[in-house]
Amino acid sequence: MKKQIVFIEYTPSVPTIKIARTLKLTGNYETILVSFRKKEEEFLGKAFDRVIFINLTHKLNKKNIINFFKNIFSKGTRNALKELRALDPYIFQITGPDLFTLISTSLINKKSARIYFAYDIWKFFEKKWSFKNIGIKELFQKVIEKRFFNICDGILHKGPEDEFKYLDYKISVPSLCFYPGCLDEWIIPVKKNKKIKNIKLVYAGGPLAAWNGRVAFIDVTKEITKQGIYFSTSSKPIIEKDSEIFFDEEKRNPYFKFGERGRSEYFSKNISKYDYGIIPDFFDTSIINPLWPKTSMANKLFTYIEAGIPIIINEQSEVMADVVKNNSIGIVIKYEELKNLKKIILKKDYNKLLKNMKKTQERYRLSKNIHLIEEFYEKCYNLKHIK
Structure with missing residues (x-):
């Protein structure tokens, strides 16, 4: 029974x-x-x-x-x-x-x-x-x-x-x-020997609400895209009134794409088309308790692992950053390094990250x-x- x-x-x-x-x-x-x-x-x-x-x-x-x-x-x-x-x-x-x-x-x-x-x-x-x-x-x-x-x-x-x-x-x-x-049926086979022509980042979610204690999502977006990096979100903001800000940004910024979320069961497949997944949370710990980023474990981290794409994350997000570092599946940065993200990405052995990602998918299956x-x-x- x-x-x-x-x-x-x-x-x-x-x-x-x-x-x-x-x-x-x-x-x-x-x-x-x-x-x-x-x-x-x-x-x-x-x-x-x-x-x-x-x-x-x-x-x-x-x-x-x-x-x-x-x-x-x-x-x-x-x-x-x-x-x-x-x-x-x-x-x-x-x-x-x-x-x-x-x-x-x-x-x-x-x-x-x-x-x-x-x-x-x-x-x-x-x-x-x-x-x-x-x-x-x-x-x-x-x-x-x-x-x-x-x-x-x-x-x-x-x-x-x-x-x-x-x-x-x-x-x-x-x-x-x-x-x-990683849910077994959502795991996407990792691509082999992939060459990056134009760097494409994705955030598996909608633009985050702005509040004191976290760097505004729109500021992170501009910092990324002004380096010639393509950046997409996979859905609309949680707060509807924020949509106008990002619609305007999409119109004037050729490197930014304000996306629509598809069906949940195909989500990791859609995410797998990008080169990197990013968790763009950067905190001011003079305002917010540093334990919040230190202990937070977002499901988005495993969405990227399911999709088989390397991850970019802030070192303040300690428990998630440890997963990235310990498995060698991405890039851990400080907010001050965001302005040099393109240079940091280009220095990485991307195919080595992909090889490690395949092992990580199995580890967290x-x-x-x-x-x-x-x-x-x-x-x-x-x-x-x-x-």
């Missing part, structure tokens, strides 16, 4: 989808998703046997507040919550910190083991109080995060293995550091490492039922 694993997440993230898909392919598990935002249904169907959708949103305003309360008391929401309460799985895996997932956790069967997937550690996201726009959302996330750490039976995280030592409170349950890794998750689930399940 298959063991049932229920994933609860506001919006299903790529790491969750990868884990669920790989577990499902073992043939030993039934995977169920509880989510509050719809994504590509056909795509989710490959990772989850069933999806329970609760139609609620965080974004409240004058236009949608009536619909929000209608949705809370709707038949669809009542039925979804009834389904949630009836679940009695082997494991609940809850991603946060999020108010809706916390409320959902209070409704689930208390006999089942609960694993908290700490997608990021929000305690590390701190700014100086002189910063003009204090993130109220971030303050709430820290409170919710601590609550999850206290009530769950195990913690899954993707930062450095020892990152919990930086917290000002103790984690008393088992934990597992597990990188997102998820089907080879999923046993670590399975063993962790079993450990947390057994501890839960010994109590």
Whole structure:
């Protein structure tokens, strides 16, 4: 009989989808998703046997507040919550910190083991109080995060293995550091003996929102493209109003391409057409806590590895930079070196990086490492039922 694993997440993230898909392919598990935002249904169907959708949103305003309360008391929401309460799985895996997932956790069967997937550690996201726009959302996330750490039976995280030592409170349950890794079917064979004519960089995402503590994406874009390097994004900004800035930049800058994201299952194939993937985060650690870049592990790093292209990353992003350095699959730079990026790229033995990338794809192939998750689930399940 298959063991049932229920994933609860506001919006299903790529790491969750990868884990669920790989577990499902073992043939030993039934995977169920509880989510509050719809994504590509056909795509989710490959990772989850069933999806329970609760139609609620965080974004409240004058236009949608009536619909929000209608949705809370709707038949669809009542039925979804009834389904949630009836679940009695082997494991609940809850991603946060999020108010809706916390409320959902209070409704689930208390006999089942609960694993908290700490997608990021929000305690590390701190700014100086002189910063003009204090993130109220971030303050709430820290409170919710601590609550999850206290009530769950195990913690899954993707930062450095020892990152919990930086917290000002103790984690008393088992934990597992597990990188997102490479989904087998998304791995693109690495090109052999490739010659670079015109350097083409890609960012696997939309332009990042501007805020004090991080160099503006538009400034990074201009610094890259003025060297004659082609630079593309793969989707629009998260904040819609930022689109105009980049539409204007695309019109006047022949080296910049403001891209559209395609279907998720073909994403790594589209990314593989470029020469390098870049994570263009450069931080001012006099404003933002240096632990944020030091401990952050973005799934984009593994998107580039899946796509088989070398990576350019800031040395401040320590845990990701270590993956790049230790596997010799790219370039680690300081912000001050960005202005000389073209010279740095041209000095690199590109085909050697590609050769190393092929080995790295195998090292992080998820089907080879999923046993670590399975063993962790079993450990947390057994501890839960010994109590």
